[in-house]
Amino acid sequence: MNDTDLRTEARVFGRYLVGEAPSEVLVERYRAANHAIPAVQGDDAVVAYTRQHPWSVSLLDAAAGLVASGSLLRKKLLVMTAIVETTPELATKTEPRVVGLPQLAVRLGVAGVRTAFEVTAGLALSAVVKRRG
Amino acid sequence: MPLIEAGRAVRMLDVGNAGGRYPMPDGPFEQVRRTDPDQHRYLLGDHFEGIALEDLGIGAHLTPPRQFVCEDADRLQPVASTSFFPLHSLAVGGLAGAWGAGAPCFVESDFAGFPIGFADLAPHYETVASRIGINGTRDDLWPFLGQLAALQPAVEIDHNGATILGRYERARDKANRRALYLGRPRLAMLTQPLRGRSANRLWDTDFWSDTGGSVYRPSSTVDELRASSRFELVTRKLVVDFVERDGWVEITARDVDTNQLETHRARTLVLGAGTLGTTRVVLRSLARAGARVPIVCNPHTYMPMLNLNQLGKPIRDARHSLAQACMVYAPDGLERPFTVGHIYSYRSLLMFRLMKDTPLPHREGLEILRHLSPNFAVMILQHADHPTPAKYCELAGEKFTVEYASSTSEQAANLGVESAIAKSLLRIRCVKLRAHHAGHATSTHFAGTLPMTDRDEPLTTDRDGKLRGTRAVYVVDGSVFPTLPSKGLTFTMMANANRIATKLARA
Numbered sequence: 001m002n003d004t005d006l007r008t009e010a011r012v013f014g015r016y017l018v019g020e021a022p023s024e025v026l027v028e029r030y031r032a033a034n035h036a037i038p039a040v041q042g043d044d045a046v047v048a049y050t051r052q053h054p055w056s057v058s059l060l061d062a063a064a065g066l067v068a069s070g071s072l073l074r075k076k077l078l079v080m081t082a083i084v085e086t087t088p089e090l091a092t093k094t095e096p097r098v099v100g101l102p103q104l105a106v107r108l109g110v111a112g113v114r115t116a117f118e119v120t121a122g123l124a125l126s127a128v129v130k131r132r133g
Numbered sequence: 134m135p136l137i138e139a140g141r142a143v144r145m146l147d148v149g150n151a152g153g154r155y156p157m158p159d160g161p162f163e164q165v166r167r168t169d170p171d172q173h174r175y176l177l178g179d180h181f182e183g184i185a186l187e188d189l190g191i192g193a194h195l196t197p198p199r200q201f202v203c204e205d206a207d208r209l210q211p212v213a214s215t216s217f218f219p220l221h222s223l224a225v226g227g228l229a230g231a232w233g234a235g236a237p238c239f240v241e242s243d244f245a246g247f248p249i250g251f252a253d254l255a256p257h258y259e260t261v262a263s264r265i266g267i268n269g270t271r272d273d274l275w276p277f278l279g280q281l282a283a284l285q286p287a288v289e290i291d292h293n294g295a296t297i298l299g300r301y302e303r304a305r306d307k308a309n310r311r312a313l314y315l316g317r318p319r320l321a322m323l324t325q326p327l328r329g330r331s332a333n334r335l336w337d338t339d340f341w342s343d344t345g346g347s348v349y350r351p352s353s354t355v356d357e358l359r360a361s362s363r364f365e366l367v368t369r370k371l372v373v374d375f376v377e378r379d380g381w382v383e384i385t386a387r388d389v390d391t392n393q394l395e396t397h398r399a400r401t402l403v404l405g406a407g408t409l410g411t412t413r414v415v416l417r418s419l420a421r422a423g424a425r426v427p428i429v430c431n432p433h434t435y436m437p438m439l440n441l442n443q444l445g446k447p448i449r450d451a452r453h454s455l456a457q458a459c460m461v462y463a464p465d466g467l468e469r470p471f472t473v474g475h476i477y478s479y480r481s482l483l484m485f486r487l488m489k490d491t492p493l494p495h496r497e498g499l500e501i502l503r504h505l506s507p508n509f510a511v512m513i514l515q516h517a518d519h520p521t522p523a524k525y526c527e528l529a530g531e532k533f534t535v536e537y538a539s540s541t542s543e544q545a546a547n548l549g550v551e552s553a554i555a556k557s558l559l560r561i562r563c564v565k566l567r568a569h570h571a572g573h574a575t576s577t578h579f580a581g582t583l584p585m586t587d588r589d590e591p592l593t594t595d596r597d598g599k600l601r602g603t604r605a606v607y608v609v610d611g612s613v614f615p616t617l618p619s620k621g622l623t624f625t626m627m628a629n630a631n632r633i634a635t636k637l638a639r640a
Contacts, residue, residue: 101445
């Protein structure tokens with residue numbers, strides 16, 4: 001594994017998950033996690049593509065959730081999710097939240113529509129990325 | 134404890150792994166999450182062992198601070214199997230170092246197949262409850278969870294528990310007509326101080342920390358025993374086998390650090406190494422190479438639900454982490470076997486653990502789960518189990534094998550019960566999201582290998598726990614339970630151990 005690539009992944013995945021660049025502490029923690037967890041060691045075309053094209057993470061993640069839940073991308077994203085969730089500075093972005101029913105419906109609806117778009121676009125993009133190898 | 138109290142000298146041989154590697158600061162979970170910069174150490178582990186990327190199964194709830202419970206077990210006591218992958222323990226107090234503290238009594242119908250009944254254990258349930266502290270209340274579940282006078286007041290329940298039980302109270306008749314009964318669980322968790330342990334502070338840290346000792350761990354009893362000059366704890370020892378000599382029992386143990394064997398002598402040997410550990414020792418000692426013994430284990434189902442009663446309602450920050458409500462499904466009433474489930478809320482185990490099992494993209498998934506999780510409840514069902522030829526242990530040389538298979542009819546029966554429960558839960562506005570059937574052994578409720586019986590058969594125990602074929606060897610763990618009802622067995626195992634020890638003390 002290339003530590004430069006891992007650091008790039010941490011920044012791309014962190015921004016994707018919580019909308020801001022992760023601190024260097026979290027980048028380093030992601031790097032360390034990838035060395036410690038055998039299941040996320042290695043690389044593949046999809047993960048490499050996300051490093052080069054950060055805009056693609058949401059699409060490829062959505063597609064993988066549907067058709068490749070055990071993929072390397074999904075596992076790496078889970079690791080980064082765990083890391084951002086266990087960081088006090090980001091607690092307000094990851095802790096449970098209660099809103100009224102109307103607002104809950106809106107939030108879930110927006111997330112649902114976005115997911116549907118991402119899955120559709122992601123499936124197409126995923127096919128292209130894998131073909132390019 | 135009865136042996137020490139009767140003036141007997143007791144030496145306990147145990148590997149005795151202990152926790153303490155990942156201390157958590159005192160304080161409510163949400164506060165710690167927002168303030169502690171080192172939280173990743175205990176929440177994820179120094180080697181990120183808290184991020185499990187495999188299937189939800191054995192030890193799914195074992196957080197890094199609890200993983201000491203299974204440390205060394207696979208290395209020192211490997212289990213060969215194609216179907217049964219148990220969590221087993223060499224920790225002080227065994228698997229209860231990480232248990233959910235559910236402590237119902239067995240009622241009379243739960244003792245079907247046992248040579249003893251509720252009346253034999255009743256005084257011992259009271260003794261143990263007084264010693265360890267169990268909270269609960271007299272409600273609709275009283276007949277199913279058993280009579281117990283020595284109860285501390287029921288612990289406060291959280292928003293999920295309150296809205297579910299509130300709905301149940303309003304729809305009780307409809308629910309009961311569908312054989313559904315709900316109430317407070319019995320938990321071995323203090324709501325009042327007891328023997329140096331504190332009441333639960335409702336910090337929602339019970340999966341991570343034992344601060345105050347409110348949730349009972351057997352290590353606290355071991356600590357009490359160590360205050361007596363009649364009790365000796367010898368750690369780092371793994372019992373290998375025993376042989377009865379003229380007037381005493383010779384026990385061989387291996388030091389796990391030096392690998393050296395040593396012998397100990399006792400008038401009486403009491404085996405309580407956990408079902409798998411005890412069975413290994415007995416099979417090795419009685420030289421029954423290749424002999425098979427049965428095993429039973431509660432089939433384990435996780436049933437996440439959406440609690441519609443809670444949607445849009447405020448959540449209670451102050452809460453404990455363990456079961457908030459208990460469900461009994463009893464289509465044939467109290468006299469026939471019924472199914473017990475425990476209902477948990479979800480917060481302190483963090484969102485990423487849920488993400489692993491959802492197909493959602495991580496960003497939207499996090500957003501959706503953050504908003505939905507206050508309305509999630511997870512019911513854990515543990516079905517009853519009975520011995521069949523397809524469930525067995527055997528020891529051949531040093532190879533200890535366990536194989537387990539449920540029959541088609543057993544699986545169908547369990548699925549039928551789950552389907553009926555899910556339909557009944559709709560009456561109280563709880564919607565089942567899915568049912569995850571965890572692998573065999575996930576419940577960690579193992580029993581039945583040296584079943585107590587009135588029949589004089591080899592590799593069984595009599596009603597007082599004496600191992601047949603021996604003069605002075607007794608078994609006090611789950612090995613002796615011939616079957617398992619749909620209930621946690623730990624409290625009943627403790628009561629039975631107290632009963633056997635009391636008889637030994639008087640002998």
